């Protein structure tokens with residue numbers, strides 16, 4: 461899949477981002493853009509700072525230097541209500557994807573809706589919960605408890621809980637890790653469906669090449685705290701670089 465980005469709006473722009481923990485310089489100088497409607501896959505060896513990058517992007521970790529803008533708002537200087545408003549436009553599916561174990565699926569999905577979309581009536585809430593469950597293919601699970609669900613189903617419900625507030629940007633941190641190949645493939649397909657239905661721009665962090673092949677419009681590989689390569693799936697697959705080949709072969 462090719463994407464022509466020249467005329468597309470940037471929804472995220474990260475410039476010269478630097479992040480260290482004590483003496484450990486994890487992100488040395490990372491710049492990247494995310495364009496509206498695209499799926500950007502971020503690849504890289506374990507420990508290269510992919511999760512740190514996403515956490516800096518959503519303001520969960522402070523940066524050392526560089527700038528991050530989301531919908532033209534500067535994340536690194538925003539605080540309080542402004543930061544909260546920008547964050548509401550971003551949905552995260554973290555590795556654990558933790559659901560509240562003592563709540564039903566319905567209650568789990570209602571939770572962010574009641575907190576963020578306070579203007580909705582009870583019947584609108586009910587409608588939204590049903591709609592999002594249908595969109596992740598789990599309408600029948602509405603009254604189940606998380607303990608009754610498989611790993612793949614939990615992932616889908618976590619995604620539903622994120623999508624219910626209509627994020628403009630989705631951040632997936634290793635969405636297929638820990639799932640069997642069939643379920644992983646279903647989650648990758650779901651990511652593509654979400655892109656189409658919700659018109660989201662997404663960053664997908666993964667080392668699952670099949671997930672990258674299925675979802676990516678564009679790929680960025682991080683290595684040693686820097687962007688090692690940026691390009692399309694075809695360009696990555698045709699690359700002679702040993703590091704890239706080690707991922708794709």
Ligand SMILES: Nc1ncnc2c1ncn2[C@@H]1O[C@H](COP(=O)(O)OP(=O)(O)OP(=O)(O)O)[C@@H](O)[C@H]1O
Nearest residue numbers: 481486504505506507508509510511512513634667
């Ligand atoms: N809060 C923290 N405090 C100190 N070091 C941290 C912290 N968070 C991450 N690190 C370090 O930053 C480095 C990058 O971690 P990160 O989780 O971003 O890697 P990753 O590329 O996402 O790896 P993986 O693919 O295994 O998830 C690691 O060496 C990690 O130990």
